[in-house]
Amino acid sequence: MSIVVRHLTHIYMQGTPFESIALSDVSFEISAGEFVGLIGHTGSGKSTLIQHLNGLLKPTSGSVIIDGVDLSDKSTRIKDIRHKVGLVFQYPEQQLFEETIYKDIAFGPINMGIPEQRLPDMVRYAMELVGLDYDELKERSPFELSGGQRRRVALAGVLAMNPEILILDEPTAGLDPVGREALLTMLKELQIKNGITIIMVSHSMEDVARLADRIMVMNKGRLAIMGKPDEVFSKGDMLKSMGLGLPQITELMQLLAQRGKDVKISIFSLEQAVDEILKVWGGKALVQ
Numbered sequence: 001m002s003i004v005v006r007h008l009t010h011i012y013m014q015g016t017p018f019e020s021i022a023l024s025d026v027s028f029e030i031s032a033g034e035f036v037g038l039i040g041h042t043g044s045g046k047s048t049l050i051q052h053l054n055g056l057l058k059p060t061s062g063s064v065i066i067d068g069v070d071l072s073d074k075s076t077r078i079k080d081i082r083h084k085v086g087l088v089f090q091y092p093e094q095q096l097f098e099e100t101i102y103k104d105i106a107f108g109p110i111n112m113g114i115p116e117q118r119l120p121d122m123v124r125y126a127m128e129l130v131g132l133d134y135d136e137l138k139e140r141s142p143f144e145l146s147g148g149q150r151r152r153v154a155l156a157g158v159l160a161m162n163p164e165i166l167i168l169d170e171p172t173a174g175l176d177p178v179g180r181e182a183l184l185t186m187l188k189e190l191q192i193k194n195g196i197t198i199i200m201v202s203h204s205m206e207d208v209a210r211l212a213d214r215i216m217v218m219n220k221g222r223l224a225i226m227g228k229p230d231e232v233f234s235k236g237d238m239l240k241s242m243g244l245g246l247p248q249i250t251e252l253m254q255l256l257a258q259r260g261k262d263v264k265i266s267i268f269s270l271e272q273a274v275d276e277i278l279k280v281w282g283g284k285a286l287v288q
């Protein structure tokens with residue numbers, strides 16, 4: 001399911017003294033099955049942008065076309081779009097409210113009018129996708145779980161509606177390192193195994209560099225750069241001028257290159273860096 005955004009502008013409180021241009025002439029396309037990282041300094045327009053992708057916000061001008069359907073067309077049923085495009089806000093676990101995990105995850109499908117006999121299979125499927133054991137957990141209260149597990153329940157609630165596009169606003173915020181890693185691995189698997197298109201807002205250059213096929217960089221309401229991680233992170237000075245940095249491991253490789261070492265600089269993970277360093281130094285100890 002493709003996403004096409006054309007000349008999208010969004011002005012909050014237009015015509016008042018509080019008017020604020022949050023998005024200005026933003027255009028891009030995302031293909032089905034891509035993992036896109038969305039980065040940008042605070043206030044650059046990321047949240048405003050993602051809320052347009054499932055019709056939660058309406059463009060001041062320009063268009064958003066999901067799978068060939070223009071969300072601004074009068075005939076478009078926004079409810080249908082919301083089932084196809086799952087939006088996971090920051091700290092989604094704060095919106096859990098049912099007494100059991102089962103009821104919380106079934107809430108969306110019930111609202112969609114899914115017949116009751118199909119619900120157990122849908123809830124089981126969604127829980128399996130996020131690595132939660134259906135039989136063990138379905139009757140438990142979400143409030144007995146750890147923060148990371150609660151977030152998985154919230155995510156399962158969105159996945160139960162079988163979205164083709166999943167948009168997440170800083171999904172790892174507030175999780176410990178183990179919880180972060182597990183969640184990111186799970187998202188990558190959702191893309192690879194289930195073919196779900198993923199757009200992930202993140203403040204972590206490391207995470208987007210490692211996971212995203214392409215990265216969008218927002219700056220002051222405009223789409224400043226969109227490209228593969230190596231294209232985006234080759235523009236270090238431009239990123240710096242927007243208050244952003246490079247993944248630390250990329251920076252390390254660039255420093256080695258600047259000091260005359262013949263290393264590849266488009267390196268985004270520790271594993272890649274170790275391989276590259278061992279290749280260049282022939283497996284010998286680096287410090288002798």
Ligand SMILES: Nc1ncnc2c1ncn2[C@@H]1O[C@H](COP(=O)(O)OP(=O)(O)OP(=O)(O)O)[C@@H](O)[C@H]1O
Nearest residue numbers: 012020021022040041042043044045046047048049
């Ligand atoms: N509901 C609103 N009413 C008025 N202005 C808003 C509203 N929401 C956002 N803005 C303004 O729009 C601009 C873009 O905000 P937005 O929340 O989209 O940025 P962001 O990149 O998601 O920021 P952050 O990283 O802090 O979440 C900012 O100048 C912000 O102050």
